[in-house]
Amino acid sequence: MKDYNTLTVPEATLLQQEMRNKVITAPFNGKIALIGGADISFNKFSTTVYAGIVLLRFPSLEPVGYSLVRKEVTFPYVPGFLAFREVPALLDAWQQLPQKPDVLVVDGHGIAHPRRMGIASHFGVQTGQVTVGSAKKKLYGIYEEPGEKQGAHTPLVDRQGVVMGTVLRSKQKVKPIFVSPGHLIDVPGSLALIEQCIRKYRLPEPTRLAHNAVNQFRLGTLPEGYSPA
DNA sequence: GCGACAG
DNA sequence: ATCTTGTCGC
Structure with a gap:
């Protein structure tokens, strides 16, 4: 694969334009026995990133194991180009998994x-895996604030009204989260999947546990490598 | 020119 | 994203 650290934003834009035609947004009909959660952590002003993918049983969501890796990254954080900063490290964590999950959040x-x-979508296309995006803030699009009740949701559309994802009130009294298909799954399917991953917190368990893991890894509480839960 | 802007 | 103290509401 190409070295993202040497890319310029214009070059990264071209890569995204080439990859967008490879994204498949279709219904996912497979069975899910294992689900994964991916996240990154880092110290501000440092080029070292701590990436991790957590494996959990589905639908029980019991943690199975953690794949943690550290990597140097110099590509800056630019809204719209997050993948060029985080995907390389996540790919390392992915390859280190003893078994791959059926879906990765x-x-x-x-x-x-x-x-x-x-x-x-970037990670999904690169690996050919089923992926779903779950974000805490909007990057792009227009939406109506969902109702206050848990489970209330509204569509996230582009300037032409095309639906790109869903704004979901995952829990009562919390700000909504933004769910969208990554690869090999559609909008309704990605929403249904994330709804099944909500327990006691605002964020779905896969990403919440991944966030906890990479933070513990960065702070030295968890070791690099793969560890069973 | 101005506002928006994942992690 | 990370840092950081107190504060507010369920």
Whole structure:
């Protein structure tokens, strides 16, 4: 694969434009026995990133194991180009997994992106895996605030009204989360999947546990490599 | 020119 | 994203 650290934003834009045609947004009909959660952590002003993918049983969501890796990254954070900062490290964590999950939930957007190439779609196309994006804030699009009741949701559309994802009130009294297909799944399917991953918190368990893991890894509480839960 | 802007 | 103290509401 190409070295993202040497790319310029214009070059990254071209890569996204080439990859957008490879994203498949179709119904996912497979069975899910294992689900994964991916996230990154880092110290501000440092080029070292701590990436991790957590494996959990589905639908029980019991953690199975953690794949943690550290990597140097110099590509800057630029809204719309998050994948060029995080995907390389996540690929390392992915390859280190003893078994691959049936679906991977990535912290960030999927097709709810100006060029339909958010990090979840980018990772999905690169690996050929089913991915879903779950973000805490909007990057691109228009939406109506969903109702206050848990489970209330509204469509996230682009300027032409095309649906890119869903704004979901995952829990009562919390800000909504943004769910969108990454690859090999559609909008209704990605929403249904994330709804099944909500337990006691605002964020779905896969990404919430991944976030906890990479933070513990960065702070030295968890070791690099793969560890069973 | 101005506002928006994943992690 | 990370840092950081107190504060507010269920």
